[in-house]
Amino acid sequence: MSNKVDKLHKQALREQQKRIKPGECMKYVRMVIDAGFLGIPVGQEMLNQLNSKDVKYEIRSLPVSYSIIWERNVGQQTITLGTSPTGLNEAWKRENQVVQWLSENDFQKAVKNQSLVCLGPRLHASFPGCQYTVALPKLRHSKHGSSASQDALIEMQLLQELHVEQLNRPESQDLLAFLQRYTKAIAEAPYKKQRNETLGTFKKYLANDKKQCVRVEHGNGYGRLWQQHLNRLPQVTLEVAESIIAQYPCPKKLLDHFSNDPTAVQSLADLKIKRCNGPQPLHTERRIGNVLSNKLYTLYNAKDPNTLI
């Protein structure tokens, strides 16, 4: 019995993975656009262009005029009587992004009568627990640096924690492009979140290094892999790595050295670095040195993963 449960569980996971994959995920996310857009030129132009794009959307009457929200098809279904042949409907889950569009007039009016402060609270009330973005046409700057409009924007960002997107002209086109970008970002968000869960635990950003990785085939490539391993320590330069490898051509040799020789750290520290250019007047760095030797010892002998190197 548990086998069947396992199987279903695995299946569900696979399905979920498929849905969040970049590219595929766009099919499972849709925009919900406030019906108010139908009544204004900007809205009509935008909707016209939207029809020729590959983005799913629905028009609905939303609690805040000229707002846009997003929903994701998570693969569940709800029972609905009467509206569908199967009696089931796709369940769409609300995403936590909200965009509100402001016309230039509305914005200027709000700046004048100081009603901009109500924007945030209204959005919070209608769509609690979301991240809010206000889209408005690009400000025309006054000749002298700052202006009431700019200050108003700053206050929106700082005080109300709203994101602000300034749209270029033609407005409908820019608004559409902006909404498309948001749709893509929202669609891919779960995938990115999954990836970042592991990365976030490290102080150092780890995922970049794949350019130099080593293919090991039929036992070949271990040597290079060992060199790459040593290079992970910041103090290990090419010459240092080569000198270590000359003495310890495989990790086992180094590990044996550490476990068998009581003065292992010291003798490793004293290991001479072979310089490629022949005898050099610099006498300072001809040894591996105590610092690096200790780091290597720590790396291969510590049992506490949080030990600092």
Next chain:
Amino acid sequence: METRLEVRLREPNPLFTRWLERWLREAERRQQKSQFKLRQALESLKSYPLPLSSGRDCSILRGFGGTLCQLIDEELRQHKGLQLVPHEVVVQEHYEQQVQEVIRQIHEKQMEQQRRQDKRSKPKKPTKKEQLELVALEERERLVKMQPGGFKLLLLVDTQETSGKNKRVLDQTRSYLESFGAQHEVRRLTIGDFLWIAQDSEGNELVLPYIVERKRMDDLASSIRDGRFHEQKHRLQQSGLQKIIYLVEDYGDNEQIGLPLDSLLQALANARVQTGVQVVRTENHYRSMSYLAGMSRSLGQIFARKMLHSVDRGSLVKSSCVLTDSELGLLKFRALYEDSAKNAQLTVREVFVQQLLQLHSLSLERAMAIVEQYPTPRCLLEAYDESPDPKEARLLLSRIPYGPLERPLGDKISQCLHEFYTTHFR
């Protein structure tokens, strides 16, 4: 402790000197012509620092002609005849005695100095380095509190900020900010281009939870191309400052920036939606500084009536509302600076993961799964040692599940790692 001594004999050739003086006096008395040459010889002998063992040796000196040297040798022969102890031995002994005396005197002087020093530093004074460390430790531990009105806000500008990374652009930044009346200070920041601190009269500095990263469009494009963008975003998130702001400045008409404009805008949308970063776009450097000045003003108003206290990064409360809370916990500037230093030390776990990633078929997810079971190389090696037989050891890692689908790692990777760590390959 070794001390180098330079010993110079005051009278390296006392015997010869005496004789020459005697002959000179004779010659002067008798008003002989030889007195001139004698005088010259005497002078050069007196200037010569090394002992001479015979008249013949003296010939190297000025004023010592053949006759004079012979005279000296003759006198020497007579002198030796009278001595009981050989001449050379006497000279040598005399010489040694003098050197020993000098050594003794110097040694005494050194002892005296040491005694005096010990007396002065009786309570052992900590070295300057130790003193500095104590001060730093005290500063780190101390709880800082600032009352409303008891601090002033200051905008910090990173010395390395601006895309041109040269002095001219920094000067431009400063002059713009000054023209907007924004109080600021240029400092080396280890994270971000612009920060705000609250400074009190005692010099304590707490960092406001806003951090601004200024990026011109061409910079943004190049940092996305070489991967720095994500690393930087990661570092900003790790800083502990909650409100991250990307100040993105146009580069002309944004046509020659190195990446399609749409890609950049998508990256910014992703940053907003997925990371919660604020994105502010400006048209040029002037407008960017205008924006910062405006932010300084607004922040000044917001924080005027707040009470601030210091917290360390571990106890930062994420749910605190910067705007409505009347009391806020903030990081100390010094703590932030040190934490964010790029050369932050790595842990064994981090290096181990990076090493594992070097293998071609090992993805980050797989590496994480391995490290979850065996957090350090030593743990893995011990597991290999404790394994009942080599076959088991080779497949030790193969069944570890990784990723959201929990697939097993597989035999290939397990065997590869086992062979890598336990065999003597060349």
